[in-house]
Amino acid sequence: MSLTVLSAAICTLLGAENTAPPPTYSLDSGYYSVITNDRQLCPPVRDFEVTYYYYSRANTSNPKVLKINDDNLFTASGFDINLPTKIFVHGFTQMHTSIDAQGVKDAYLSTVDCNLILVDARVLFAGINYIAAAHNVVPLGEYTAKFVCWLVSKGMPLSSLELIGMSLGGQTVGIIGQSMQCGKPPKVVAYDPAGPLFTGLPIDERLDSTDGDLVIVIHSNQGFFGYPSNCGDVDFYINTNPYDQPGCHLVQYLLENSFDVVGYLFCSHNYSWRVAVYAIYHPTAFPARQCNSSAEYKEGKCDGNDLQYLGDTVTSSLVANYKVSRMHSIGEIYNYKLEIADFDMNCWRLLILL
Numbered sequence: 001m002s003l004t005v006l007s008a009a010i011c012t013l014l015g016a017e018n019t020a021p022p023p024t025y026s027l028d029s030g031y032y033s034v035i036t037n038d039r040q041l042c043p044p045v046r047d048f049e050v051t052y053y054y055y056s057r058a059n060t061s062n063p064k065v066l067k068i069n070d071d072n073l074f075t076a077s078g079f080d081i082n083l084p085t086k087i088f089v090h091g092f093t094q095m096h097t098s099i100d101a102q103g104v105k106d107a108y109l110s111t112v113d114c115n116l117i118l119v120d121a122r123v124l125f126a127g128i129n130y131i132a133a134a135h136n137v138v139p140l141g142e143y144t145a146k147f148v149c150w151l152v153s154k155g156m157p158l159s160s161l162e163l164i165g166m167s168l169g170g171q172t173v174g175i176i177g178q179s180m181q182c183g184k185p186p187k188v189v190a191y192d193p194a195g196p197l198f199t200g201l202p203i204d205e206r207l208d209s210t211d212g213d214l215v216i217v218i219h220s221n222q223g224f225f226g227y228p229s230n231c232g233d234v235d236f237y238i239n240t241n242p243y244d245q246p247g248c249h250l251v252q253y254l255l256e257n258s259f260d261v262v263g264y265l266f267c268s269h270n271y272s273w274r275v276a277v278y279a280i281y282h283p284t285a286f287p288a289r290q291c292n293s294s295a296e297y298k299e300g301k302c303d304g305n306d307l308q309y310l311g312d313t314v315t316s317s318l319v320a321n322y323k324v325s326r327m328h329s330i331g332e333i334y335n336y337k338l339e340i341a342d343f344d345m346n347c348w349r350l351l352i353l354l
C-alpha cells in the first residue's frame with residue numbers, strides 16, 4: 001500500500017472525507033472536538049473548517065461571512081477597499097466570539113475606521129488535542145493566505161493590511177505572511193505566539209521576522225505556552241517573570257476566579273493580548289526600552305536606550321535601521337523590555353463599556 005493510499009485511508013477513518021465537521025461540545029469559553037483531524041496526514045483545509053467574519057463601524061456585532069472567490073458575499077458585506085484592513089486569528093480552543101477576538105475587534109473599531117475580519121478556525125484549533133491543532137497551523141495559514149490575496153484581487157490595497165494573531169493564531173499569521181503569493185504583508189503582530197511544538201522549527205514552519213515587512217511580537221509567557229525567544233523584527237517582553245504576571249498569582253487568581261485552574265494556567269499567556277488591547281486604546285501606555293537582558297533593565301542600564309511603545313505603533317525608521325543592521329550583523333535583534341506592575345488586566349473592559 002502506497003503512502004498516499006495509506007494516508008487517504010487514515011483520513012477517511014478520521015472523518016476527513018465527510019462533508020461536516022466532527023461532533024463537538026463546548027466547555028466554558030473553549031471549543032472542543034470529540035474527533036480531531038491530524039492535518040499532517042490529511043488534505044488542505046476545507047471551506048467549512050474556517051469562516052471569515054467581517055465587521056466594520058457600520059456593523060460591529062452582526063458580522064457578514066466572507067468566502068474565498070465568492071464575489072456576491074464580498075459585495076453584500078460592504079467591504080470598503082478605501083479603508084485599512086485588519087485580520088485577527090484566535091488561539092487554541094478559541095473562536096471568533098471568544099473574549100480575545102472580540103476584545104481586539106472592539107478596540108480597533110473604536111479607534112480606527114477599518115475593515116475588521118475575525119478568522120474562526122474553531123474546528124482546526126479545537127481541544128483537547130493540542131498536537132492536532134498545532135499541526136493545523138500551516139494548512140490554515142496557507143488557506144488564509146489565498147483568502148487574503150483574493151481580497152487583494154478585489155481591490156484591497158496590500159499596503160493597508162495588518163495581520164494579528166494570539167498564540168496558535170500568532171504562529172498562523174506568520175504562515176499567512178510567508179505564503180501570500182500577492183506580496184508580503186506590511187505588518188504582522190503576534191501576541192505571545194505559541195511555543196510548544198514550534199520552538200526550534202525551521203522558519204518556514206513558524207512565525208519569524210521574514211513573514212512581513214514589520215513583524216512585532218509581544219511576549220508574556222515565553223518558555224511556557226509562549227515562544228521562548230525573539231521571533232520578530234521587534235520583540236517586546238513584559239516583565240521579568242513570564243510565569244507570574246500581575247493578577248496571575250496562584251492563590252490570588254484562584255480565590256478571585258472561583259478556583260478556575262485552567263484560567264490560572266493560561267493567565268500569564270493571556271496577559272499579552274490583554275495588554276495589547278489596552279495599548280490599542282492607549283498607544284503610549286507601555287513604554288519599553290531596548291535592552292539585552294532583564295537584569296540590565298532592572299539595574300537601569302538601558303534607561304537611555306531607544307524607546308518604543310508596546311503595540312503596533314513601532315516607528316518605521318527603527319525598522320529601516322534594523323533591516324540595514326541585520327544585513328551586517330546577522331542575529332542582531334531589537335529586544336525591548338518593560339515592567340508593568342500595576343496594570344489591571346481587566347480594566348480594558350471598562351474602556352469598551354465607556
Ligand SMILES: [Ca+2]
Binds near residue numbers: 174175203204208210
Ligand atoms: Ca515563517
